[in-house]
Amino acid sequence: MPEPLDDAVQPVALPSEPVPFAVVGYGWRAQFFLRLAALLPERLAVCGGVVRRPEVAARAAATWGVPTYPTLDDLLAARRPGFVVTSVPWDANPGLVRDLVGRRVPVLTETPPAPDLAGLAALWADVGASGLVQVAEQYHLMPGHAARRAAVAAGTVGTPSQVQVCSTHGYHAVSLVRTLLGIGRLPATVTGTTLHGPLVDPVGRDGWTDDPTPRRAANVVATLDFGDVSGVYDFSDNQWHNPLRGRRVVVRGSHGEIDTDDVTRLAGPRTVVRSRLERRQVGYDLDLDGYDTDHVSLDGRVLWRNPFAGLRLADEEIAIASMLVATAAWTREEGPEPYPLRDGCHDHALSLAIDEAVAGGRPVRVEDVPWA
Numbered sequence: 001m002p003e004p005l006d007d008a009v010q011p012v013a014l015p016s017e018p019v020p021f022a023v024v025g026y027g028w029r030a031q032f033f034l035r036l037a038a039l040l041p042e043r044l045a046v047c048g049g050v051v052r053r054p055e056v057a058a059r060a061a062a063t064w065g066v067p068t069y070p071t072l073d074d075l076l077a078a079r080r081p082g083f084v085v086t087s088v089p090w091d092a093n094p095g096l097v098r099d100l101v102g103r104r105v106p107v108l109t110e111t112p113p114a115p116d117l118a119g120l121a122a123l124w125a126d127v128g129a130s131g132l133v134q135v136a137e138q139y140h141l142m143p144g145h146a147a148r149r150a151a152v153a154a155g156t157v158g159t160p161s162q163v164q165v166c167s168t169h170g171y172h173a174v175s176l177v178r179t180l181l182g183i184g185r186l187p188a189t190v191t192g193t194t195l196h197g198p199l200v201d202p203v204g205r206d207g208w209t210d211d212p213t214p215r216r217a218a219n220v221v222a223t224l225d226f227g228d229v230s231g232v233y234d235f236s237d238n239q240w241h242n243p244l245r246g247r248r249v250v251v252r253g254s255h256g257e258i259d260t261d262d263v264t265r266l267a268g269p270r271t272v273v274r275s276r277l278e279r280r281q282v283g284y285d286l287d288l289d290g291y292d293t294d295h296v297s298l299d300g301r302v303l304w305r306n307p308f309a310g311l312r313l314a315d316e317e318i319a320i321a322s323m324l325v326a327t328a329a330w331t332r333e334e335g336p337e338p339y340p341l342r343d344g345c346h347d348h349a350l351s352l353a354i355d356e357a358v359a360g361g362r363p364v365r366v367e368d369v370p371w372a
Contacts, residue, residue, distance in 0.1 A: 012141065012307060012326040013335025019328035020047035021108075022081040024072065024096060026060050029110060030087035034064045036321045039311050043325045047079045072099060082331045083108055085136070085324075090115040094123045101127040108134050108327045112171055112348035113341060120345045124371045128341060134327055135344030138319035139172045140179040143304055147277050147296035148251060148258055149180060150303035157265050158255030166234035167247040170354070171347035177224060177231035178347070180251050185346040187367035192222030192233070192357040203241045222354045233354060263298060275299050293318070342371035 018041060023030050026049065037044040049068045051057035057068040069075040083106040086096050094114045100107045113135060114120045127133055139145060152160050163180045165173040178184075198214035217237045224231035239245045251258040256265030261277040277298055283291030292312050295305040308321055329335030346369065353364040 012322040012338070013329035014307065014325050015043055015328040015332050015334055018043060018045040019082040019331060020045045020079070021083045021085060021324075021328065022046070022048045022050070022075055022079060023085045023087060024050040024075075025087035026051045026056050027087060030085070032317070032320050033085050033087065033324060034060075034066065036313075036317060036324060038064065039313075040308070040321065040325065044328055047081050048075050050075050072096070076103065076105070082106065083327055086110060094119055097123065097133060098126050101130045101132050104132070106132045106134070106327075106331050108136050108323070109341075109344070110136050111344060112351075113344050114348070117349055117352055120349060121370055124341065124345055128371060133341040134330065134337060135339045135341060135347075136320070136323055137172070137175050137339045137344055137347065138316070138323040139168060139176055141319040141322040142315045143279065143293055143296055143306070143318060144261070144277070144315070145176060145180075145249070147298070147303040148249065151258060151263065151277070151298055152180060152182065152251055152253070154303075156263060156298070157251060157253030157257055160229065160251055160253045162230045162232065162250075162252040164232040164234065164248070164250040164252075166239075167249060168240065169235050170351040171344070173233050173235065174224070174231070174347045174350045174354075175343070176249065177233070178343075180249070181226075181229050181231070183226060183229060185342060185369070185372040186226045187365070187372075188350060188353070189225045190222060190350065190353040190357045190364045190366060191225075191362075192220060192354050193361075194358050195219045195221060199236070199242070200244060201238055201242055203243060204238060205241060220354065220358055222357060224350060224354075277303070345369070345371045 021044065023033050034046060037046045046066050049060055049066050050072055051060050051068045052070055060066060061068050084100055085108045086093055087110045088096060093109060097107050097109050114123045140149060160181050163177045165176050196216055196218055199217035200212055200214050202209055219236045222233040236245050248260050263275045263277065265273060267273045275298055277296055279296050280294040282289045282294050290312060292309060293306050295302045297303060306318065308318060313321065323338055326335055326338035330337055349366055349369055353366045357364045
């Protein structure tokens, strides 16, 4: 018989009743929050949005049926949200977070919390002690990554010592390194370089390019040395969208390793076994339940189960919805902090160090940061 399901099967806390929240901004990212909230009325309720331009505000209201306000003052005079999502440009975000914390309103800030190291330190000095700020870092909540985290936490490959991420960029990749290693905000020495090579870029955010011409593409490779554990960062231009570049995540442990979906481990004396993280998708062939993700398992043990089954969400949508409902539960004291400001600050500090190491051609040390 398979082992019984454990806490890893439920990746996020769910609020017991709908929690009202507001969104500041109406860009590409903000619309994820609005769309997903509309699909989860039993958990979330959008009570308003701050949109400055009248024509955009009218479009937002018509599309989502959400009352919009030109300023934060107007929103808070009319509504009292359980939390506010800030989805605005990097340079505008710190001031908005400070304003909300000054009014004792919980915040879910988009990534990163501030543009640069000085801005991160200043923001932490102003609002870090409030305990009111979470960061919308959702990549570790994607089904595959959540299952890998559960497998590592269960001791499947022993003590993890290195994580290699060739998937996403900057602070998102750093977050995956730290969460898969299970470490906090450790000091690190960062080294990096940029390699170049020809690459066709057939797909971008706006769809197919229909351009078969190879272009000179950059590939950043960096190491993050935390002392006893380490991370390897590997990212190519447009790797999010380009189907000619795969995505790999490796977790190396004392008793084996996870290589994306392949798991190799020492199961006993003279016994090395290989297994796979198996993702169950419904909707194939004569399965009439509709296309959806059901769960991810390893050797018959479910490591992650979709908390939004039936909504037909893509992986990133599952992750963003998980972050939203976890934030809602946290505001009601029904769940832990989903991703505290101190972790978002550390992710971006390490990401900035990668950029600096690559640009300067020398190691960069990240230590004595105030949030650590």
